[in-house]
Amino acid sequence: MVLIEETYSVSRYPFDLVAPLYDRLMESMDYERWCDNYVALLSATAPVERLLELGCGTGLMTRAFLRRALQVHGVDRSAEMLAYAEHRCAPWGDAVSFAWGDFESYRCQARYDGVVAPFDVLNYALSPEALLRALQTAATHLHPGQPLLFDVNTAYAFEMKMFDEEEVGPNAELRHWWCSRWEAATRIVQVQMYFIQGEEVIHECQQQRAHSAEEISQAMTCAGFTDVTFFDAATLSAPLPESDRIYVRAVKA
Helix, strand or coil: CEEEECCCECCECCCCCCHHHHHHHCCCCCHHHHHHHHHHHHHCCCCCCEEEEECCCCCHHHHHHHHCCCEEEEEECCHHHHHHHHHHHHHHHHHEEEEECCCCCCCCCCCECEEEECCCHHHHCCCHHHHHHHHHHHHHCECCCCEEEEEEECHHHHHCCCCCEEECCCCCCCCEEEEEEEECCCCEEEEEEEEEECCEEEEEEEEEECCCHHHHHHHHHHHCEEEEEEEECCCCCCCCCCCCEEEEEEEEC
C-alpha cells in the first residue's frame, strides 16, 4: 500500500487532501433538516436574506440555504473544497459567490443579514484568542441587530470519543479509520484519520478545541455581540451536560 500524508503549509489546510472523499463521508447527514434548524434560529431574531457562510466546505449546506431562497457568500480555507462548492452551486448563478479565506482573518466590503459557521467550523479555532478573532470576523460583516449562528462539538463529545470510527471491511462504502486523543488541559482533541482507497492510504491529522460556554460568552461580548443563547443541537432546548453538540446564537450590538 502507498501512504499519502497530509502536510500543512500556507496552502494546505484540513480537508485539502480528503476533499474528493468528503461528500461520500457526509452522505448520511440530513442537510435539509440541519438547514431548517439554522433558518428557524436565525429568523427568530431578525429577517435574513443574505448570508455569509464561514467554512462552507464543498457547498452542501450552501446549497440547502440557496434552496430556501437565501443569497450566500461562502468562505473556506481549502481551495480544493471550494472547487467542489463552486461546481455544486453553479445553477444558482448570482445568488451565490465564494472566496478563499481563513475565518480568523477574512475581510470583504460587503455586510450581511446573518453569519453562519455550520458543522463545528469554530472548533478549528484552537485557542480562546483564535475564537475571538473568528467572532470578530463575523461581527465585521454583520449589520447591527443581525444574528450570528454556529454549532460546535463539546468536551463531552471528545471525552466520549464520539468521532472515533472504524469502517474498514471490504463492503464499506468508504473504508476509513479515525482514532482520537483528548487532552483535557488544553481542551484539544487530535484525530488521526486514515482513508483507504484501493492500495492507497490517505492519512490526515486534524485538531479541534472544545470551547467552554464561559469562553464563548466572553469572546462574544468582546467581539461586540449580545443576547448569547445556547441550544442543544438535537432538541433545540437548553444544553445538558451530555450534549455532544450545541448551537450558539448571538446578535451584533
